[in-house]
Amino acid sequence: MKQTIYFDHAATTPLDRRVLEKMLPYFMENFGNADSPHAFGRKAMSAVDSARDKIAELINARKNEVYFTSGGTESDNWALLGGAYAKRREGKTHIVVSAIEHHAVLSAAERLEKEGFTVTYLPVNEGGRVETNALENAITPNTALVCLMAANNETGVLQPVGEAERLAHAVGALFFTDAVQLAPYAPVDVKKLNADMLAFSAHKFYGPKGVGVLYIKNGVKIEKLVGGGEQERGLRGGTVNVPAVVGLAEAYALARAETEETNAKLRRRKELFLKEISALDGVHINGDSENALPSVLNLRFDGVENTAFLYAMDLKGVCLAAGSACASASVKPSHVLTAMGLTEQQAKNSVRFSFGKNNTEAEILRGAELTKETVERLRGFAR
C-alpha cells in the first residue's frame, strides 16, 4: 500500500488515542443528557463540569467564563455578532478586524456591514503581521469591537494581540482574539491577554471535531446566537455534546503538558524540511517565519501553480493545502497572501505545509524529496 503522508495539521489533526479513551465511556455507558435531573444526567453533567474546570484552570479563567460551542467557526461568529449587537445598544457601530482573519470572522464582519455597521479591515506588512500604527489609525471612540487573531492559519505568523487589546480598551471597545491556531502550540492565559473573548477549537490539537470554546470574561455582555434551552448559562442552547467536551478538555490538557516537547520536535521537522529542499531555486517563505508557529511553513515556488502541485503531491500520497481548508476547494488566491502584498500569481504559487507531532523524520525526508521532484517536473512542463 502506498504510504500516505499528512502535512495539513493546520486544517485538522487526528484524534489522540488517549483522548478517544477518555471520550468512549460517554458514548454508550454514560450517555445521559447533562441537563437531565437523574443519575444518567448527573454523571454526564459531572463530566461536563470537570471538563469546564480543567479548561478554566488551563487558560486562567473562571469556570463560568468558559462556554462550549460547536467549534472555532461558531465561537468566532458568536464573538463578532454577539459582541457587536451588544455594543450597538451603547450606540457604537464600528468594528475593526484584520484583513487576514479566518473566513469565520470575515463572514461575520460582512454580515455586520450589511446590517449597518462600518468595518475597518486592518492591513498587514509584508511579513504578514498587523502593525501598531494600523491599529492606531483604525480604532476610534465609536469602535465597538476589535478582533485580531493570535496566529494566522495560512502563514502561522503571530499577531500583536497585546497592542490590539491595549488600544481597544483605551476607547472602551471589546477585544476578541481567535486563538484557534495558537492554542495547540502556546499556553493561553486570558488574564495576561486581558481578552474579553477568546476562541479555540479541539480538532486543531488532536481533539474531536465539532467542539470548541468561547471564553467570555465575566461582566462582558454579549448577545446569544443560538437560542433554545438554558444550556451554557442560558447563552447557548442545545444539548451539550458530552463526549466531545470531555475530549476537548483532555486534548487541551495533553497539548499543554506536551507543548515544549511538541514544539521542539516541530521546529526540528521544519528545519529539516527546509534544509532538504534548499537545493531548489525559486523558493520563498511567505511570512515572517521567525515569529510564527512552529508547525506552519508557507512556501512559494516560482513558476508552479499550487493547484497542479497539490494534485500531483496528492497522487504521490502527500496531503497538504494551499491555504485554509474551507477555501481549499476554491481557486481564488489567498486573501491572506494578497493582503501581504503578494500578487495574485504569487499567491497561486504558494502552498502551506503544516507539520504535526506524529510526522516522522522519514516522512519529512520523503515529503521533501517529492516536493523537489514535483516542483522540477511542473517547471519542466511549463517551459
Ligand SMILES: Cc1ncc(COP(=O)(O)O)c(C=O)c1O
Ligand atoms: C484561525 C481559525 N479560526 C477558526 C477556524 C474554524 O474552526 P472550526 O474548524 O473549529 O470551525 C479555523 C479552522 O481552520 C482557523 O484556522
